[in-house]
Amino acid sequence: MSEASTPIRVVVVDDHPVFRLGMGALLASLDGVEVVGDAEDAAAAHELIAAQQPDVVLMDLHLGEDSGIEATRAVARTHPDVAVLVITMQEDDESVVASIRAGASGYLLKGASPDEVERAVRAVANGEMILGPKVAARAMATVTSGRTAVRVPFPELTDREREVLDLVARGFDNTTISRRLVLSPKTVRNHVANVLNKIGASDRSAAIVAAREGGLGID
Structure with a gap:
């Protein structure tokens, strides 16, 4: 150029x-x-x-x-x-x-x-x-140092969406998630809907399975 x-x-x-x-x-x-x-x-x-x-x-x-x-x-x-x-x-x-x-x-x-x-x-x-x-x-x-690069689970998600997915994978419902993250129930519902769309999960159960396979929702 x-x-x-x-x-x-x-x-x-x-x-x-x-x-x-x-x-x-x-x-x-x-x-x-x-x-x-x-x-x-x-x-x-x-x-x-x-x-x-x-x-x-x-x-x-x-x-x-x-x-x-x-x-x-x-x-x-x-x-x-x-x-x-x-x-x-x-x-x-x-x-x-x-x-x-x-x-x-x-x-x-x-x-x-x-x-x-x-x-x-x-x-x-x-x-x-x-x-x-x-x-x-x-x-x-x-x-x-011989360490491998850190794999980021679900990089297509925002930090907040990944946080919501982690709590979904832990079995919390939207009301509990809204209290834990100090968000309105509507905002949580929107985040969950966006997460399902972005990771290609058909429903909440499928999202939980995908999340745990990706390393979320487990200690």
Whole structure:
């Protein structure tokens, strides 16, 4: 890609407006980079990506009630030529593995320097895979210690949905789950319905079986 003639088109997806504005300003200051829009949730992101066809999407993992991992998976499925660069506060192995499995081309922490952000954006736009220094150090520690990467159960679910599924697998009804998680019964019902749809379970019993096979609902 020639930076002079064809700028890298970037979309920023994050539910914090101050971060979106700051990241947009940083990216706009870089030679050969054009910010073509920003979005605060998954629905707005999908609409914007479809309209703008960017080269790179900077994706937070927590988009309010939406999951950045699920949003990343949707982008990878519907726009395979668009590179997703995750930029988040989460530095745990589970989040890194789930993001890469969902189709992300890179993973940065929000504490990354401007130079690191620029390097990562240019790398993923060029078809490369990149991890931020801290994330790469953790990955290397995993490799050198002989530990295997952590498998995230049901990465298609949001953190909250996975928490609800775990409690369903433990045999709790919706009323009990709503009390334990301090959520309204309606919200719990919605979460359960979304979980069944995402994991392809026909009913609650099937979801319990799938959850336990995946390691949830057991101590």
